[in-house]
Amino acid sequence: xxxxxxxxxxxxxxxxxxxxxxxxxxxxxxxxxxxxxxxxxxxxxxxxxxxxxxxxxxxxxxxxxxxxxxxxxxxxxxxxxxxxxxxxxxxxxxxxxxxxxxxxxxxxxxxxxxxxxxxxxxxxxxxxxxxxxxxxxxxxxxxxxxxxxxxxxxxxxxxxxxxxxxxxxxxxxxxxxxxxxxxxxxxxxxxxxxxxxxxxxxxxxxxxxxxxxxxxxxxxxxxxxxxxxxxxxxxxxxxxxxxxxxxxxxxxxxxxxxxxxxxxxxxxxxxxxxxxxxxxxxxxxxxxxxxxxxxxxxxxxxxxxxxxxxxxxxxxxxxxxxxxxxxxxxxxxxxxxxxxxxxxxxxxxxxxxxxxxxxxxxxxxxxxxxxxxxxxxxxxxxxxxxxxxxxxxxxxxxxxxxxxxxxxxxxxxxxxxxxxxxxxxxxxxxxxxxxxxxxxxxxxxxxxxxxxxxxxxxxxxxxxxxxxxxxxxxxxxxxxxxxxxxxxxxxxxxxxxx
Numbered sequence: 491x492x493x494x495x496x497x498x499x500x501x502x503x504x505x506x507x508x509x510x511x512x513x514x515x516x517x518x519x520x521x522x523x524x525x526x527x528x529x530x531x532x533x534x535x536x537x538x539x540x541x542x543x544x545x546x547x548x549x550x551x552x553x554x555x556x557x558x559x560x561x562x563x564x565x566x567x568x569x570x571x572x573x574x575x576x577x578x579x580x581x582x583x584x585x586x587x588x589x590x591x592x593x594x595x596x597x598x599x600x601x602x603x604x605x606x607x608x609x610x611x612x613x614x615x616x617x618x619x620x621x622x623x624x625x626x627x628x629x630x631x632x633x634x635x636x637x638x639x640x641x642x643x644x645x646x647x648x649x650x651x652x653x654x655x656x657x658x659x660x661x662x663x664x665x666x667x668x669x670x671x672x673x674x675x676x677x678x679x680x681x682x683x684x685x686x687x688x689x690x691x692x693x694x695x696x697x698x699x700x701x702x703x704x705x706x707x708x709x710x711x712x713x714x715x716x717x718x719x720x721x722x723x724x725x726x727x728x729x730x731x732x733x734x735x736x737x738x739x740x741x742x743x744x745x746x747x748x749x750x751x752x753x754x755x756x757x758x759x760x761x762x763x764x765x766x767x768x769x770x771x772x773x774x775x776x777x778x779x780x781x782x783x784x785x786x787x788x789x790x791x792x793x794x795x796x797x798x799x800x801x802x803x804x805x806x807x808x809x810x811x812x813x814x815x816x817x818x819x820x821x822x823x824x825x826x827x828x829x830x831x832x833x834x835x836x837x838x839x840x841x842x843x844x845x846x847x848x849x850x851x852x853x854x855x856x857x858x859x860x861x862x863x864x865x866x867x868x869x870x871x872x873x874x875x876x877x878x879x880x881x882x883x884x885x886x887x888x889x890x891x892x893x894x895x896x897x898x899x900x901x902x903x904x905x906x907x908x909x910x911x912x913x914x915x916x917x918x919x920x921x922x923x924x925x926x927x928x929x930x931x932x933x934x935x936x937x938x939x940x941x942x943x944x945x946x947x948x949x950x951x952x953x954x955x956x957x958x959x960x961x962x963x964x965x966x967x968x969x970x971x972x973x974x975x976x977x978x979x980x981x982x983x984x985x986x987x988x
Contacts, residue, residue: 534568
């Protein structure tokens with residue numbers, strides 16, 4: 491098949507590599523000038539690092555370089571992806587600095603017409619493809635709130651940007667900065683700019699639980715959350731047998747005690763009580779929307795006054811003070827100087843190059859994506875998704891989803907009847923809605939159940955890992971190399987060789 495992949499981040503590159511191995515002619519479009527998606531030099535904010543350790547944040551056939559630190563920088567991750575491109579000779583497939591402006595089904599709905607525009611050039615002619623893979627990213631289109639008073643602030647010289655648009659520390663030097671949000675990007679940005687900004691205020695509507703990278707300054711968090719045991723501490727939609735059934739049955743007290751202990755240690759280690767930053771609820775709530783690591787230096791800067799956190803607060807409006815300087819007025823009546831407002835306020839999940847009719851066919855009546863296995867839509871033919879399964883193991887999740895797509899295109903995956911798929915996805919999204927209190931990224935957030943989702947896809951392909959390997963993953967962090975042979979096995983099965 492002739493396949494268009496939209497997006498050159500982890501998901502798009504994994505899809506391209508796998509689909510080419512299965513004999514397809516693949517073209518990759520990305521509007522940025524380099525590969526990487528959120529790790530692109532054009533998108534990554536200053537101070538960006540991985541949340542995963544380098545051992546788990548990698549493709550199965552290319553470990554992160556040994557000289558990388560435990561938590562690689564954004565620049566290092568992008569360089570790693572360039573290596574992956576060269577390793578698999580993907581450069582001929584890439585059309586960088588090229589935005590897909592429209593993808594439309596043919597009249598007979600037996601293929602696609604993709605219209606793209608290279609940067610600085612007019613829109614090109616539609617190009618036919620047999621299949622489209624959507625890999626545009628669920629964390630690439632930032633949400634910037636519509637603040638009252640924005641025009642007034644801008645006339646006074648103020649500026650409002652997304653965290654991903656703050657690519658240089660110089661943009662914040664000697665300025666009064668307000669960071670909106672309390673997730674990873676917001677805390678990363680605050681900690682990075684704190685030493686150079688005139689002042690740094692973090693406005694946090696809801697405090698999230700944070701996990702130290704090293705618990706009690708000794709145990710690497712990867713031994714807690716990047717294992718099957720760590721995932722098993724949280725109740726999945728369907729509880730499997732063995733240890734997981736024990737943890738959510740007779741061993742529930744043990745499970746609760748483990749989570750409570752980690753919460754207590756984290757609270758003490760990060761001095762959350764002293765700083766007045768203990769989130770509401772229980773530590774187990776860390777899994778409701780996303781698992782967030784504590785940013786290096788963030789709480790130290792809060793302690794010494796470099797960064798000030800306004801908890802349970804929102805910006806009511808932007809304005810100017812009596813001297814005409816930009817300010818932000820919070821809903822508790824506090825006014826803070828605001829030369830620069832940086833929004834770490836989440837992302838849109840949408841496919842802007844599809845028309846309204848096609849987008850409506852992808853969503854339920856609440857706007858949630860209806861994707862079987864986070865890959866296959868119900869009502870749009872010749873289309874699959876990649877990277878719409880936010881994961882603690884993004885490269886590995888992308889790789890396994892690519893295998894699932896390749897098998898689906900080869901007719902080698904067991905797909906239930908459409909009505910069964912509809913019921914399955916509806917139930918899954920309803921469960922996500924309740925579990926995350928609505929913070930499920932329109933049905934794409936599977937964290938912290940990354941391994942469960944990978945297992946489900948591999949079960950469809952009859953490629954489940956050996957029992958001994960899975961048993962080892964209960965105590966040791968997942969090593970992507972354990973999944974390296976799966977592509978060869980699947981290709982042999984569908985007659986593509988190895």
